[in-house]
Amino acid sequence: MNMANDNGAIDIRNLRVWFGEGAARNVAVKGMNLAVGAGESFGLVGESGSGKSTVLRAIAGLVESWDGSITVGGESLRQKGRSKAFYKTVQMVFQDPYASLHPRHTVDRVLGETLQLHGFSDIDARITRLLDSVGLGGGFRFRYPHQLSGGQRQRVAIARALAPEPRILLLDEPTSALDVSVQAEILNLLSDLRSEMGLTYLMVSHDLGVVGHMCGQVAVMQQGEIVEELGVAEMRKLQANHPYTKHLLESSLGAIR
């Protein structure tokens, strides 16, 4: 078996994720199966509150109350804790750029610490390159999060995720805080990275235009379940079977017209 290729695959079987116990227990993900091949870009769309972020958080080790199995790069994950090596392979970009950056750390420190943690030495040059690649000039390097606009913060978060040179990116609405021109730059950057380095993406977005542009295969979620999985080509031709997928596609096109 080719380990290099296997490194970027995600396999999820019968995943259930819940919050709270006893009467208060709420099952947010109700037994889902998902297979993303190495080097693929897979889209997760669906209703707000349907469990999309929860799936990514379970993979990233940020939620512990789950069962079923999650295999990443051939390694079966445990409920709790992820190794440093895991975070070198897998990085996540969070939905909320406000909560994900430390308020008292400058951009320079955020990126510097991540690079240091993963054992890089040419930190200065790397910070410059990372900022460049997300379209932020050196002028932003010593700013604090509160001195950045929403979109600028999200670009810092993306730069931080790229810093360890991961093989898998879990992208939770990576561009929903960005204007369309920066979005285009970031999406082009993500496309380039994927084709140059064979990265694997699992991407949540409610923007079907973005998913259509970035992904080959899409799963549609509603109330904790995948109701349909379809190829982007079918999505474009509105060839959906499940009523919710149809509704989603129609609302999306309706909103444009």
Place this chain on the structure above:
Amino acid sequence: MSDTLLDVENLWVRFPTRNGIFDAVRGISFSLGRERLGIVGESGSGKSMTGRAVLKLIRKPGFVEADKMQMGETDLLTASERDMRAIRGRHAAMIMQDPKFSLNPVMTVEQQMVEALTTHERVSRREARSRALEMLDAVAIREPERVLRLYPHEVSGGMGQRIMIAMMLIPDPEILIADEPTSALDVSVQLQVLEIMDKLVKDRGMGLIFISHDLNLVANFCDRVAVMYAGRIVEVCEAGKLQEAQHPYTRGLLNAVPDLEHPRDRLEVLERDPAWREAPSVSAR
């Protein structure tokens, strides 16, 4: 009842920095009637700062300068912080771009909504609770009973956004500034939320400033659109005619939108022309 709810002339938002003063907003003028005014523009162009400046929510050391900032009878330029608190509670509300940041992290959704309701109206806690449930239902939140018991970090991105929207509508404001209010919502929920705002404009004559980077959405939903670049307004047009906009910057933004039905290998990115920054601001009054 006047039809101009807000009149702003030559507004600047300035931040002293190590390298001198940074002007986030550079002399823009606009007015708001009982209408839906869209503000679009790239990241960092000054959209949020414009919205915050109107409610005097610019954090120090930043400061605001203007020739005129009139909200109904009130001259905002001379209004005290106490006046502003009264205005923010009653006449004008802002839905912030970062919903979870604006919710209180140590109070449940129920506690915050009930508190907001009971400070604005004479209602019992019980009534307030059932009103809160109705409001969550109106913004299409499933299982509102369960959601009332959650803390902000326990709700999803789109749920947080909708809870904020519901809370901001409690005082029944005359002016609502909504900063990216639907950016975390799927299209179908988005339509329902827009309908609520639309109703307030149509039925109660509210004025809405709708800040968004979603050009298609603004074109469909708003009446007028101001396009911002580098702290200025570069173009103002009827929302329905946004697709025919002339400014190369606006055209660039329109072309950068990925379209499900018309896939492309690469998305177009903006080629910025230094002249855009220098051109005087277009008035949206």
